Amino acid sequence: MSDYKFIGKDIPRVDGPVKATGKAIYTVDIKLPGMLYGKILRSPYPHARILNIDTSEAEKLPGVQAVITGEDLREVRYAFVDTPRYPADEQPLAVNKVRYIGDEVAVVAADNEAIAEKALTLIKVDYEILPAVFTAEEAMEADAPVIHDEQLEGTSAWEDWGVAQKKQSHESEVKISNLSGHTAVSFGNVEQGFLESDYIREDRFELKATAHCQMEPHAAVASYDPVTQKLHVWLSTMGIFLKRYFLSKTLNLPASKIRVHHTYVGGAFGGKIDLFPYEFCAAYLSIKLGRPVKIELDREEVFMTTRQRHPIIVKIKSGVKKDGTILAQDIKVIADNGAYRGSGPVVIFLCHGFSFPIYNVPNYRYEGFSIYTNNGIRGPQRGHGAPQIRFSIDSHLDLIARDIGLDLVEMMFKNVRHKGDILPNGDRLNSCGLTEGLQGAAKAIDWKNKRRQFKTETENSRYKRGAGISLCSMFSGAMYYPFASAAIVKLHDDGSATLFTGAQDIGQGSYTTLSQVLAEELGIDMEDIHVVAGDTDLCPIDLGSFLSATALVTGNAVKLAAADAKRQLLECAAEILGVDNIEDLETCSKKIFLKKEPQKSIHFSQAIQASVFKRDGNPIIGRGSYKGYPETDRYPSLAKGKGLFTGAYGFAVQAAEVEVDTLTGKVNLLKAVTYHDCGYPLNKNIVEGQVHGCVSMGAGQALSEEVFLEKGQLFNPSFLTYKLPISLDTPESVEGLVATIEPSGPFGAKEVGEGSVAGILGAIGNAVHDAIGVRIKGLPITPEKVLRALGKI
Amino acid sequence: MNKMIELKLNGETRKIYVNDNQTLLEVLREDLGLTGTKKGCNQGECGACTVLLEGKPVSSCLILAVKVNGKSIMTIEGVAEEGHLHPIQEVFNEKGAIQCGFCTPGMILVTKDLLDKNPRPTFKEIKDAISGNICRCTGYIKIIEAIQSLAER
Ligand code: FES
C-alpha cells in the first residue's frame, strides 16, 4: 500500500494559492451588474398570528423595487425532510403565523442595502401574540400551545425520487403534543437483558444548542434571464444538486433551467444544506424583477435564523454483567428542533445510527422524539446527533465503570465491535479500527498514569487533572437525494486531464483528495489536473458534502472515471505498442509503458491522437459513478430505523487530559488525542486538518459553546458573546491514524471530517469527572457548572 | 460620494471618493472590488477583514474610510509579489493552514505583521498574535505550525 505515488501523501491543497492570495471567490463576493439587494423583515415574537401586513409605505420608498410577503407565496412548501409521514412544513415567508423570533415575514428588494433596510422599517405588521413554549419537555405536555396547527398534506416532493407514496395514514401512533418526528428501534429482549444484569444504572444528560459559526455568512445571489428562462444562482452550500432540487420544486422550474454556479464556501459544518428562505426569495425576486438579486445575512441573522445544533436530552438505562459486558440498553432521546421540523426526524434517527455501531449490545431499545418549540430552527451540524449521543453514552459508561470498580478502557475493549460484525440493520463493518484506536489513544494519553480513578493519594492543589476517553462513529455517505455521485475525466491533447465533479470543496480539501485519486489511478501528476467543480450545468450529479459522503462515494466515482479513461488509453496504446493484453501495460506521468519493458513507452498524447484518428474521433473521456450505498435502492426508514444506513462507518477513539481550576471552575483542555479510523488516509495533512477542526469544535461544545436563549430570544448572536475557541485555547493535540483498509473505499478510504467532533465531548466530560470526582451531566461544562458541582456556589 | 481621500493601496497611490459613513471594508470590497478582504462579522470580532494600516493589522470593518486619508494600506491582494506567492502564503499552503480559506487573508496579514516585527516569535507569541482572528476550520494547530516553521527559517 505504501508504493502509491499520490495517495497518502501530504500534497498541498490545489486551491491553496487561490485562497492564500485572496482571489478565491465566495458567494458573498459576487456582484453582478444591475444587482439589487434584498433584506428580510423578521418576526419579533416567538409565536404570533399575523393579522395584517401593510407594505404600501415601503413600496413607495424610492429605490425599492419589490416587497413580497407570505401572501405571494402561500403555496410554496419545502423542508429538509419531505415524506408522506413528515410532510414539508416550511414556507419561505410566514403565512398566517410566525413561530420563532426571526421567522421571515417579508422581503424587500432595493437598489442598495441601505434603502432595503429603510424600507423594512416602513412595513407595518399587526400581530396577535400567542402563547409560546421553549423547551421540548414542556412542548410535549398535553396542554402546551400547538405550534403547527395547519393542515399539512401527506404528499412528498420526494416521491419522484424514491419515497413511496403510501396510501395508509401516517398519523403517528404516539400521541404527544408538538411531535415532529418519532423513531423507535429495538432488538433482542431488553427486559430480559436487564433481568440478567448484575448492575443497572440510569442517567439523564442534557446538551444545549450550539452554532456552526461558519466564517462566511450565508448568502445567495440569483440572476434570472427572462430570454432563456434560466435561473443562475450562486449559493454558499454543501450540496449544489440538492439545492437545485429544492429550488426546482419550489419555483416550479425544470431542474435544467436552474444553474448553480461554483463558488468557494467559507465553511459549512452541516449548516448550509437546508433550503433557506433567503435563497428562495433571492431567486423568486430575480424571476419577478428580471434583475440579479443578492441577499446576504448579517452575523446576527446567521446565528438566529439559519440553523443550530439540536439541544437534546438523553436518558439511558444500561444493564451490565460484573465484568462490564453490556447486556441491555434502553435509550430515550428528546430533540428540540425549534419552530420547524428541520432535521428533527433525522437527528433522532442518527442518534440511533451513531449509537449502535460502537458497542455490541445484544438487547437494545431506542426511542427518539423530535419536538417543535418556539425556538430557532435546528438542522444538521457536524456529526449530526453523534456529539449528543456519544457524549451521553460514554459518560454513562464511565459512571457504570466507576460504580462497579472497572477501568473504563477495559470495559470499552470488552464491548466494542470488530471488523466483520454485522449490525442489527444489516450494515456490515468491513473495516473497524476501534480496538486498535483504543490501544493507541490510551497509550497516547498515558491512561494508566494520568487517570486518577484508582489513585488514593489526596491532593490539595487548587488545580486538578484528570483523563477521559470516548468513542464515536460516522457514516461515509448514505442514501439521500441525489443518491449517487458521478465524475467525468476529460483528457486533453497534451495528456493532462480535467476532472468534472459536482462535489464542492467546503474547506475539507475534496478538490485535492479527489485529484490525488485521479492522479494515482490514471497515472498523471497533480499539476496535470484541473478541477471543474460545484457547477450543476458543467458537472455530473454529486451527493454533496454532507453525510461525509465525499471521500468514499465521490472518491469512488472519480476512481472509476479515471479507470475508464485509462482503459481507453491503454487500448489505443496496446495497438501502437503491439501488445495483446492491456494488463501488460502500466501508466505513470502521462506515459504508457510495458510492465516488463518500461523503456518501451508512448506518451498519453500519442494514444489520444491514435484514439481520435482510429476510433471515431473519441478524444477519451472517462466516466464513473457510485451509489450512496450500492447494496440498496432506498432511503433508510427514519421512523423504524430499518434498511441499510451506510456502506462504511468511520470510527474515532478520543482521549482528553484536562486541568480544572477548582477556584474559578475553569476547565483547561491540556491534551486531546484522536485515533481515527478513516480507512486508508488519502492525504495525511488533510486528514489531520479535519481532525483538528473536529477537536476544536468539539472542545468548544464541551467547554464553552452555547446559544443562550431566553424565551426564544437569542442573547449571544456574536463572536464576542458566543464563545468559540480562539488560538489561545488550542490544546496539545495528538493524532494517530488507525490505517485500516475499507474495502469499499477508493484506495481503502472512508470518512474523516465529522466523526471526531463527537468523541472529544465525552472524553472531556469523563476527564473532568476524573479530575474533580463529580459528574457534570450537561454540556457545556462551564465554570459555573463546575463550581456548582463542587458545591462552591 | 462626497469626500476624496488619497491612500497608498498595496504600494500604489490611489485617489478615491468615499461617503462619510462607509467603512474601509466596504470601500475595499464594494467600490474597489478587492474582495480578498473578507467580511465575517462586520462587528470587529472575527479578524477576517484584517488589513495592514501603516503596517499594523486593523479590522477594516471598524474603520471609517475617511480616516485613512493619507495612509498606507496593504490588503491580501498586495502580499504576493510579481506573481510569486509570499513565503507566508507558500508555507500556509504547504503546512495545511488553509481549509475553507475565509480566515486566511486576515491570518496571513497578522502573520506578516508579526514576522516583520519579530522574525523569531515564540509559540506563545504566535498564539497571541493570531488570537484576534477566528478560524473555525483548522483548530489553529496547522496555522501555528506554519508560522513556527517560518520563524525557524
Ligand atoms: S468582519 Fe471585521 S472583524 Fe469580523
Ligand code: FES
Ligand atoms: S480556514 Fe476556514 S475559517 Fe479558517
